Amino acid sequence: MSVTPSEIAALRLGYLWRTTSIAFVSVALNVIFAAATGTWSRLWLAAAGGLLLLLGVNWLIAQRLFEPIRRYLAGQIAFEDIQRRLTQLPLLSARYVGLLALVVVAFQNSMAWWFPSDRPGLSPPTIVDFVTICIVLSFFFFTYTYFVVSDYLAKLCDFIFARFGRNLGLFFGSYRLKLTVALLVISAAPLAAIVAHLFSYDGERLQVSILVDVASAIFGIAISAYFISRSLLRPIGVLSRAMTKVVDGDLAVRVPVTSNDEVGQLTGRFNDMIEGLREREQIRETFGRYVDENVAAAILRRQGDGQRSGEIGEATILFTDIENFTTIAEYLAPHELVGALNDYLETVLAPIRDHGGVVNTFIGDGIFASFNMPLACEDHAAAAVRAAIDIQCAVGSRTFGTGVALTTRIGISTGPVIGGDIGTGRRMSFTLLGETVNLASRLEGLNKEHGTKILVSDSTCAACGDRFVFRPLGKVVVRGLGESVAVFSVDPQEQHGKPTNA
Numbered sequence: 001m002s003v004t005p006s007e008i009a010a011l012r013l014g015y016l017w018r019t020t021s022i023a024f025v026s027v028a029l030n031v032i033f034a035a036a037t038g039t040w041s042r043l044w045l046a047a048a049g050g051l052l053l054l055l056g057v058n059w060l061i062a063q064r065l066f067e068p069i070r071r072y073l074a075g076q077i078a079f080e081d082i083q084r085r086l087t088q089l090p091l092l093s094a095r096y097v098g099l100l101a102l103v104v105v106a107f108q109n110s111m112a113w114w115f116p117s118d119r120p121g122l123s124p125p126t127i128v129d130f131v132t133i134c135i136v137l138s139f140f141f142f143t144y145t146y147f148v149v150s151d152y153l154a155k156l157c158d159f160i161f162a163r164f165g166r167n168l169g170l171f172f173g174s175y176r177l178k179l180t181v182a183l184l185v186i187s188a189a190p191l192a193a194i195v196a197h198l199f200s201y202d203g204e205r206l207q208v209s210i211l212v213d214v215a216s217a218i219f220g221i222a223i224s225a226y227f228i229s230r231s232l233l234r235p236i237g238v239l240s241r242a243m244t245k246v247v248d249g250d251l252a253v254r255v256p257v258t259s260n261d262e263v264g265q266l267t268g269r270f271n272d273m274i275e276g277l278r279e280r281e282q283i284r285e286t287f288g289r290y291v292d293e294n295v296a297a298a299i300l301r302r303q304g305d306g307q308r309s310g311e312i313g314e315a316t317i318l319f320t321d322i323e324n325f326t327t328i329a330e331y332l333a334p335h336e337l338v339g340a341l342n343d344y345l346e347t348v349l350a351p352i353r354d355h356g357g358v359v360n361t362f363i364g365d366g367i368f369a370s371f372n373m374p375l376a377c378e379d380h381a382a383a384a385v386r387a388a389i390d391i392q393c394a395v396g397s398r399t400f401g402t403g404v405a406l407t408t409r410i411g412i413s414t415g416p417v418i419g420g421d422i423g424t425g426r427r428m429s430f431t432l433l434g435e436t437v438n439l440a441s442r443l444e445g446l447n448k449e450h451g452t453k454i455l456v457s458d459s460t461c462a463a464c465g466d467r468f469v470f471r472p473l474g475k476v477v478v479r480g481l482g483e484s485v486a487v488f489s490v491d492p493q494e495q496h497g498k499p500t501n502a
Contacts, residue, residue, distance in 0.1 A: 023054035098142035132196035150231040154258035161256035173261035190217035317440035340401025351390035381463035411444030458486035
């Protein structure tokens with residue numbers, strides 16, 4: 001997204017005024033000194049020196065510092081070319097201001113030597129006082145500028161993130177050092193000035209100096225505390241609000257990195273974490289499209305618990321298959337075939353899920369479903385039979401896709417099965433194994449020989465009792481099994497009066 005020239009000009013002007021605002025702070029301190037000492041005649045000279053360097057020269061330096069950023073906003077250079085400048089913008093700005101302030105303070109503090117006064121309160125400063133005041137005020141101006149520009153940098157990074165989606169990736173600042181400097185400016189610097197005056201003067205000169213120190217400290221601390229708190233606490237607040245959104249389930253959140261220290265680095269790691277969570281959620285959603293949601297949840301839970309070993313349990317297995325599907329596929333266009341098949345599967349899946357079953361996998365046009373594994377299902381044999389009856393009623397009463405009529409065959413068997421995660425490395429699958437599974441698959445195929453639509457094993461019939469009408473077909477030899485088994489058919493039309501939906 002492009003940035004208009006007016007927006008670039010506004011961002012540039014905002015930085016210039018933030019950086020040079022220290023000139024007006026210097027004038028305010030001069031006014032405080034003049035009011036305390038009554039030296040209004042010298043105010044214009046002291047203020048002029050401060051404005052010349054801290055406003056005029058500082059403005060020119062700030063323009064040069066911002067120029068690479070302006071070129072990036074204008075689309076002339078890449079983000080990587082200005083990322084270091086962005087990260088170091090507060091420090092570079094404060095460094096130049098500190099040097100200029102040292103000259104200004106030295107000039108203003110030495111005016112008592114150039115313009116001697118007969119008043120005892122305006123005697124020339126001692127060397128200790130001169131050095132201390134130069135250091136303390138230069139340090140204050142440096143710190144003020146650093147945190148003011150840091151506050152501006154947060155807004156600039158917000159803008160760049162909103163328009164270009166780019167975040168800081170370089171972190172040269174130190175949150176601990178920032179906090180230490182802030183505490184020194186607020187507490188130690190005024191105290192150092194007062195101590196220097198206590199050991200340098202007495203009488204009226206001391207009183208005037210202490211008055212200036214206290215008034216200047218109140219003014220300086222007030223404006224510094226505002227920008228220091230914003231610079232140090234704002235990024236933490238932004239990160240905290242983003243974390244709250246994540247706790248509420250919002251994984252679309254992405255936070256702009258607005259500081260150049262450990263908090264900014266933490267914000268970047270937070271964005272990386274959210275990106276990873278989004279990828280995992282996407283994988284989970286995709287996984288759920290190819291594997292039944294309940295099976296996927298069970299696999300993820302088992303993997304999280306470190307479980308991979310198999311388990312044996314009682315379950316009812318249900319297999320479905322479309323009759324003459326190969327023939328149907330020959331005269332349907334691919335898109336018609338897929339549309340009809342998806343419509344059919346959606347119709348079949350609903351009864352299975354409604355009765356507590358889960359779909360383990362799709363086998364071509366067939367479905368392999370289970371009841372009671374991997375999720376518990378009370379009275380699973382009857383639940384599977386109810387699902388089969390509902391499937392036949394739903395499939396037989398409609399057409400699919402562009403009007404294709406489909407007939408489905410179902411085989412059901414109840415008994416012990418082995419369930420577990422099968423596979424190695426990155427390819428895993430949860431599956432059910434055992435004779436019960438094989439028998440259900442074979443019963444589905446036997447429907448073709450008997451002209452039926454639902455066949456169940458004797459174990460399923462026994463587990464259901466008299467809740468359904470079962471028609472015995474005798475014992476049949478099932479391929480792959482060592483002995484013949486008794487099978488029963490279930491006709492949905494014969495279940496009148498039976499609580500099939502109980």
